[in-house]
Amino acid sequence: MNTTAKASKAEVIKDASMLKQKEMMAKHYERLANAEANGEKVVSTFVPGNLNELLMCFDLVNNLPEVNAIQSGLRRQSGAYVMEAEKSGHSEDVCTYVKSDIGMMAKGNIGPNGKKLPNPDVLMLSYTGCFTFMKWFELLREQYKCETIFLQTPYMADGRITPNMIQYMVKQFKEDVIPKLEAVSGVKFDIDRLREYLRKSAQAEEDLVYILQSSKRRPSPIDAYFGGIYYIGPIFGAFRGTDDAIDYYRFLRQEVDQRIAAGLGPVTPDGQMGEEKYRLVVEGPPNYTNFRQFWKMFYEEGAVVVASSYTKVGGTYDFGFRHDPDRPLESLAEYCLGVYTNRSLPMRIEMLVNYINEYEADGLLINSIKSCNSFSAGQLLIMREVEKRTGKPAAFIETDLVDPRYFSAANVKNRLESYFQMVEQKRGGAGKGVAA
Amino acid sequence: MSTPQTSEIVARCQALYEDLNFTAAREWKEAEPGRKVIGFMPIYIPREIIHAAGMLPLGILGGGDQLEVIHGDAYYQSYICRIPRSTIELGVSGRLDFVDGMLFPSICDVIRNLSGMWKVMFPGVYSKYFDVPQNYEDEVGGRFYVNEMAEFRRDLEEMAGRKITDDDLRRSIGLYNRNRRLIRELYALRARTPWKAPAAEVYLVVRAGLVLPVEEHSALLEQYIAAAEAEDRPIRDNCRIVLTGMFCEQPPLNLIKSLELAGCYIVDDDLLLVTRWLIDDVPLDGDPLHNLSQAFLHQSESTAAKYEPDQEEKGKFLVRAVKRTGAEGVIFAAPSFCDPALLDRPMLQNVLTRANIPFIAFKYAENSGQMQPIREQAGTFADSIKLWSAA
């Protein structure tokens, strides 16, 4: 069966699941654009600590400014937005997601479908894993002057979730978040409705984990970073807890199974990937302004990413967490607590070491993002430790998420090329094959 | 006993400030067997609990402009502020080898991540990320915070090998109340008569409190206040400004001096916030952890590291500081790459614009050497304020 389709204009090859995902996203952006006309209320919130199931209980439409910034990056509009924000007094030193969002707002808030995004009725400030979130929504609140609901996720500094953390979060849900969502939406909270959504989430999460772990095979049927970003889209965004997400992940799983059966590697924008030469674990978000060019530097060299931390920012399902309908609020709390950016640095190191071992990777690549202190502060130590503990080479590149000024193609390419050489040398020197 | 001159007191504080080996804290530790020192970074921790355990809370504020950073830069990309790298330098160069524990308050993701780096790099040292509530409801954030403090208290009890009783805590709270009162008095003195208490001196005198035992520091504050009030110093034709954004990475001392030399009396600031985070006395009767928690929730400073739940209140603290101290303008000085200060700044500036309060902004690093541009900018600002008030 042909699982690829051609989008003739740009000659970009996408597999069927990617097309399906694109359709879902397009439908969601249409829903957002028509929200006011359809009498739907809109909530803006974040990917880490996204409470989609809870928000759906109040018939709210989920708008994710981070995802909007990514879309602006992919469409090469973010550069102008960032500059616009800097012109209006935002520092060149802070996260470009925020500035892309603020610049986009200043220029009419036009979404990826060319239609105006709605003003949010409520800001759900789910303060999880990133300090910038807090200030970002304070900035938006200043503009929109709408209800802003704050939920604090304590940081998992000691590598464990304590009862105090769960109690604190559940109390915030009960005494603050839910009553305010009721007031904004006019919908009474129904915990059984929440349970039902959580049950659906768990179902899709099962399939997502299967897909993300399929890269343990050789060749890996997926790219768990560049491709992975497409795969996580629905479940990290507005679809977790829906039938659409269940369908999408089932479909994707079948597609991956077919590739496994056929012994195929990932599909890249230039078609089927050639021989798998290098297996990498990647830490850090990607660059979006030159996303395809960046990806190409990998697949051209036969490098496939078999595991990444970025695909865990919206949940670490591969460690066994599932949304649990029997403990609805506790489970939402555990979800928020467990996302990658809320994990301590030693936990992150351990996770990357385990990925290298379990996915039989050749080494670690860190894409350090200028914008993002949450990810970036400490990455050089992460690199050293992972190298030390695995004996596998690591490399460090620096780019930005959505600010094109910080993507230097030549530098990145050079770094990658010498990294691949290093991997080769290590293999030669060790006198053994790829496997750990 | 004769009261020492301000210059003597300041000289002592300056020596403490310049001593990157923390000799005073080392000597305190060595004076009695079993003593322990707990380091902490900005922005706030309840030092009372450490004191009540018989330990010395020691403020660690990076390396300033005198420390040569040799190793620290290898741990951080160029686009991350300076304080974590110079703090790592202090650690790897052995300057903190006498420190038994390190606390990393919840201020930003850089210090948050540094807490984990410390665990990896110094596995023998107790290291704790000190989380605080951003929800200010008694039963929600308050309860969380009491439990967090209780856990910290248990950790210290284990290290100290003894219980920390409620009475121990009350005694420490009393001592810190006194210390905070004196610092408020010093700030009030400076706001009233800034020529009598130059900002660089006030900074050094307050900063000494991050190294000295609180009892000793309170005595020092009393002496300085008495000496400053008694001394005659020339009044300059300066304008009065509030300085904001310096709550974490420290400005070079020269920067503070430069601002005053350029014609700006600093009548309020957000330097060394830990020393006056709690803006009123913490009650001594009742449950001490509950009292500390209540003070944190309802009687604490506003700053960029905190969430402001009320849009109407956003940035108002700055307007109030200007009114309270009779300031004529605000200087935003933020460390380069500082998320809290720089993300907050546009919102604060909007509030000032609406309140018709003039401001300027610049960035610095703890090791900034070149003061000329800052001096010029501040000088022009001072001139424009004078023109403006004359008009």
Ligand code: SF4
């Ligand atoms: S700082 Fe990092 S985690 Fe936070 S919003 Fe920016 S990119 Fe996302």
Ligand code: SF4
């Ligand atoms: S200077 Fe700012 S960004 Fe750097 S550690 Fe301090 S608060 Fe964080």
